[in-house]
Amino acid sequence: MKIFNHKDVELWEVKDEGGEGVSIRWLISKDDGAQRFFMRIFDVQPGGHTPYHKHPWEHEVFILEGKAEVASEKGKHSAPAGHVVFVLPDEHHQFRNETDKLMRFMCLIPKVE
């Protein structure tokens, strides 16, 4: 068993092309012995966003703080703190912070071989 404050985990700037103002903490990963799915938290600065992209794996997301605008092929939807976002495999998606405060979300992904 591992128990720790997420804030004690190093925050890394994400340098994905098409993203801006995004940092990540890897909370539960292969290094912890996780075999099937992994937990991360993203901090998105005001005006920042993840890339608009797709990939063959799903995302299970929970908005922790602030308000996200979630873009997909169906348009843009608001997701304030307390909202759940389930992104299916191969769906286009982007998380945007169009507010003047930090936006934070938890995002879990499966192990992809």
Next chain:
Amino acid sequence: MKIFNHKDVELWEVKDEGGEGVSIRWLISKDDGAQRFFMRIFDVQPGGHTPYHKHPWEHEVFILEGKAEVASEKGKHSAPAGHVVFVLPDEHHQFRNETDKLMRFMCLIPKVE
């Protein structure tokens, strides 16, 4: 893609033997098309607790509100809001609320065949 407020999901009382004062919201499950892992939130009332038990699958947990006491074979550890708990397969574990305020945690589990 699905986007919704977790509070719009029905809250069910958990009736596991050995547990008390625990309710659950299933946020992302098979019914949503999730194939590999599932997201739930548990509300634990003051004085409430989950069963002290073990099973062959892991838990990836994030404390959302209040303070949990997490019991394992190694004793009891405090995990206030913002803490991560990774429970390995076959580890004994229990989440207790020994405060006078609601305790809430997110708990993800893999699909178990």
